[in-house]
Amino acid sequence: MEALIGALTIFVLAVFVGYEVITKVPPTLHTPLMSGSNAISGITIIGAILCCIGSGMDGILANVLGFLAVVLAMVNIVGGFMVTDRMLHMFKKKKD
């Protein structure tokens, strides 16, 4: 129970930080910001990695599901950060 309250505290405080961190954003940055924060939501890869535990046939289903989750999360992370970078560099070129 104590751990749950602690986790809830962290959750609520982080929601407030997330709420405050986005303020006035110029419209050209809407898509890159969306794409960058989308890459951060790939953090679920932590959960995916922690599913791949045990050895041999023990919990093989969890390992397979975990593997698939790692693949999906990794596409989200690598694709997300790279595509954001590409977008932002394109904006820069336009300005020069």
Added chain:
Amino acid sequence: MDQLINLAYLVAAILFILGLKGLGSPRSAVRGNLTGAVGMFIAIVATLSAKGLNFGWIIAGMVVGGGIGAYMARTVKMTAMPEMVGLLNGFGGGASLLVALAQFTITPASEQTAAWLVALSLSALIGSVTLTGSMVAWAKLQGYADKAMRLPNQNLLRVALGLGVVVLAGLFVWQGWGLLLLLLVVVALALGILLVLAIGGADMPVVIALLNSYSGLAAAATGFVLMNNGLIISGSLVGASGIILSQIMCKAMNRSLGAVLFGGAMVSEEQMASIPGTE
């Protein structure tokens, strides 16, 4: 060791916050994105130091996923960015769903408390809605179904699926049966399709921003399943900032978030015709 891992998650969370902040202004945007990527790297390395991991599966998954992601990011056309983000976001939601299913198979029944089952159903439910909702958003932006599609009795169907999700989740928390979890996932997948199907193509960027927020919340719910601070902090950060971003995007388009979300559902045909982008 666990304390060190948690400390690394704190560092990652700080970098995510600085990264999001940096992405909000033109001068610091590139650096902000890199800051976020460094945070992610730290979080992954820290997690890999946990005990008892099966590295074969993990490394294989990282190589395959990283390769696909890099290929997609390099080849996508600049004009196709919003749908690319939508697609990637769907994958994130799908990952949370798979993690929930995997955790259910390896957690002994004695450790499946009510709070744990609630978190697990939320993770599976939000993950599912994000997965199919993002796929529909992607298909719409690709031009496969760019109009606001309306099924017969759509509102009734939505309400029925919404109620179905709540009832199934309640039953699952009560009984803890795997079959109920699978049924919940199936209904939630259908709900995700139906929620986005009725929204017009012009509103899709806002929908994707909102689905992005959902995938953050799904990750936060996964954090409660695993009692993992890194997931809880980062997931809720994205969840909250995603909602704010969708509001900002709505304002820029002179629309209200409610009108976007329920535009396809609550508005009559004549009103629909007057909404930009739905005709």
